[in-house]
Amino acid sequence: MAPQTSLQKDKIRILLLEGVHQSAVDVLASRGYTNVEYLKTSLPEDELIEKIADAHFIGIRSRTQLTRKVLEQAPKLIAIGCFCIGTNQVDLQAATELGIAVFNAPYSNTRSVAELIIAETILTLRGIPEKNAVCHRGGWLKSAKGSFEARGKTLGIVGYGAIGSQLSVMAEALGMRVIFFDVITKLPLGNAMQVNSLDELLAQADVVTLHVPELPSTRMMIGAEQLERMKPGAILLNASRGTVVDIDALAEVLKSGHLAGAAIDVFPVEPRGNEDEFQSPLRGIDNALLTPHIGGSTMEAQENIGIEVAEKLAIYSDNGTTTSSVNFPEVALPGHPGVHRLLHIHKNVPGVLGAINQVFSDNAINISAQFLQTNETLGYVVIDVDAEYSDLALEKIKDIPATLRCRVLF
Ligand SMILES: NC(=O)C1=CN([C@@H]2O[C@H](COP(=O)(O)OP(=O)(O)OC[C@H]3O[C@@H](n4cnc5c(N)ncnc54)[C@H](O)[C@@H]3O)[C@@H](O)[C@H]2O)C=CC1
Numbered sequence: 001m002a003p004q005t006s007l008q009k010d011k012i013r014i015l016l017l018e019g020v021h022q023s024a025v026d027v028l029a030s031r032g033y034t035n036v037e038y039l040k041t042s043l044p045e046d047e048l049i050e051k052i053a054d055a056h057f058i059g060i061r062s063r064t065q066l067t068r069k070v071l072e073q074a075p076k077l078i079a080i081g082c083f084c085i086g087t088n089q090v091d092l093q094a095a096t097e098l099g100i101a102v103f104n105a106p107y108s109n110t111r112s113v114a115e116l117i118i119a120e121t122i123l124t125l126r127g128i129p130e131k132n133a134v135c136h137r138g139g140w141l142k143s144a145k146g147s148f149e150a151r152g153k154t155l156g157i158v159g160y161g162a163i164g165s166q167l168s169v170m171a172e173a174l175g176m177r178v179i180f181f182d183v184i185t186k187l188p189l190g191n192a193m194q195v196n197s198l199d200e201l202l203a204q205a206d207v208v209t210l211h212v213p214e215l216p217s218t219r220m221m222i223g224a225e226q227l228e229r230m231k232p233g234a235i236l237l238n239a240s241r242g243t244v245v246d247i248d249a250l251a252e253v254l255k256s257g258h259l260a261g262a263a264i265d266v267f268p269v270e271p272r273g274n275e276d277e278f279q280s281p282l283r284g285i286d287n288a289l290l291t292p293h294i295g296g297s298t299m300e301a302q303e304n305i306g307i308e309v310a311e312k313l314a315i316y317s318d319n320g321t322t323t324s325s326v327n328f329p330e331v332a333l334p335g336h337p338g339v340h341r342l343l344h345i346h347k348n349v350p351g352v353l354g355a356i357n358q359v360f361s362d363n364a365i366n367i368s369a370q371f372l373q374t375n376e377t378l379g380y381v382v383i384d385v386d387a388e389y390s391d392l393a394l395e396k397i398k399d400i401p402a403t404l405r406c407r408v409l410f
C-alpha cells in the first residue's frame with residue numbers, strides 16, 4: 001500500500017494543465033492520487049489564480065506562467081511539475097522563497113528536439129518550405145537553385161547542452177562539420193569544435209541552431225546585428241525559446257534575402273491553446289518553416305515526461321524525496337515504516353537546525369532518523385519520530401523563525 005501523507009490522498013488536489021500526457025494521470029492514480037483536475041490548455045492569469053488557490057500540486061508545460069503574483073496566491077501548493085525541460089515559465093526565486101519544490105524532465109524530449117532539428121536542417125537547406133508553399137498555391141518550383149546537401153556544410157550550435165551535444169553527433173553522421181559556442185567550456189563530441197565567440201560561429205556557419213535556456217543573458221541574443229553577421233544565404237533554426245531571437249529583425253532578413261531560410265518552433269508570444277490564433281511577423285514568409293512549439297511533442301517523449309514528472313511529484317508527496325528538483329536541496333530518502341516523518345523547509349540562515357533540535361530536546365521527543373540538506377537559499381530538514389509525537393513536534397517547529405513550509409507524513 002502506498003504511504004499516507006499529511007492529508008488523505010483523495011484530499012490532495014492536483015491541477016494538470018496544457019494537456020500533459022495521460023501517463024501522468026495514470027501514474028498518479030496508481031499511487032492513490034485521484035483528485036486530479038485535467039485541462040487541455042493553459043489558463044489566463046485570473047483563472048489560474050482562482051484554480052491554484054486550492055491546489056497542492058500543479059503540472060504545467062511551457063505556456064503557463066507561474067509568476068510570483070500567482071504563486072503568492074497558492075497557499076497550499078507543495079510542488080510544481082514542469083512536464084518539459086524548460087523552467088523559465090516559473091518564477092523559480094519566488095517558488096524557492098515560498099518553499100515550493102519544482103521538478104521537470106530534463107532529458108525526456110532531448111532526442112525529439114534533436115531529430116526535428118536534423119529534419120529542419122535538411123528541409124531548409126533544400127528550400128523545401130518555399131517549394132511546398134508554392135505547390136499549395138498551384139505553382140511548380142522545380143529548380144536546384146538555392147538547394148544544397150547537408151553533407152559538408154557547417155552547423156553552428158549555440159548552447160552545447162543535452163540537446164546541442166546530441167544534435168552534434170547526429171549532424172556529423174550526416175557528414176556535416178560541427179562547431180559550437182557555449183558559455184562553458186564543453187567536451188566536444190566526435191570532431192565538433194568549440195569556438196570562442198558567438199560572432200565567430202555566426203561568421204562560419206551555414207546553419208545556425210539555438211539551444212540555450214531562456215535567461216536574462218540569452219534574451220534577444222540573436223538581434224539585427226547578429227543576423228547581419230550571419231553568412232549570406234545562411235539559415236537560422238530556433239527551437240529554444242521565442243525571446244532568444246528578435247523576430248521582427250528575422251522577418252526583415254528573410255524578406256531581404258540575406259538569410260535563405262529559417263525554421264522557428266518557439267515565439268515571443270504563443271497561443272494559449274489550439275483554438276487561439278497564432279500571430280507572428282513570420283506568417284506569410286514562404287522560406288520560414290513555422291511549427292507550433294512541438295520540438296518535444298512526440299508520443300515517446302510526452303509519455304516518458306508524463307511518467308517521469310508525475311513520479312517525482314508523487315514520491316515527493318509520499319516520502320519527501322527531492323532528487324533532481326530544480327530549486328530544492330536534493331535528498332533521496334528511505335521509507336519510514338512505523339514512524340511519522342516531519343518535513344521542514346526553511347530559509348538557509350544559521351541556527352535553524354539548532355532550534356529544531358532544541359524543540360525535540362525540550363519536549364523529550366526521540367528522533368529515529370534525521371536528514372539535512374541545504375542549498376544557497378533553502379534548508380530542508382527531514383525528521384522521523386514516533387507517531388505519538390508528530391503533532392506536537394509539527395506544532396512547535398512550525399513556529400521557528402525562518403520556517404517556510406512544514407508538513408508531516410504519516
Ligand atoms: N522547442 C521545444 O519543444 C523544446 C525546447 N527546449 C528548450 O531548449 C533549451 C535547451 O535545452 P537543453 O539542451 O536540454 O538544456 P541544457 O541546459 O542541457 O543546455 C543548455 C546549454 O546552453 C548553454 N548556455 C547558456 N547560456 C548560454 C549563452 N548565453 N550562450 C551560449 N550558451 C549558453 C549552457 O551552458 C548549456 O550548455 C531548454 O532550456 C528549453 O528552453 C527544450 C526542449 C523542448
Ligand SMILES: O=C(O)CCC(=O)C(=O)O
Nearest residue numbers: 061062084085086296297
Ligand atoms: O512540450 C512543451 O510544452 C514544451 C517543450 C519545451 O519547450 C521544453 O521541454 O522546454
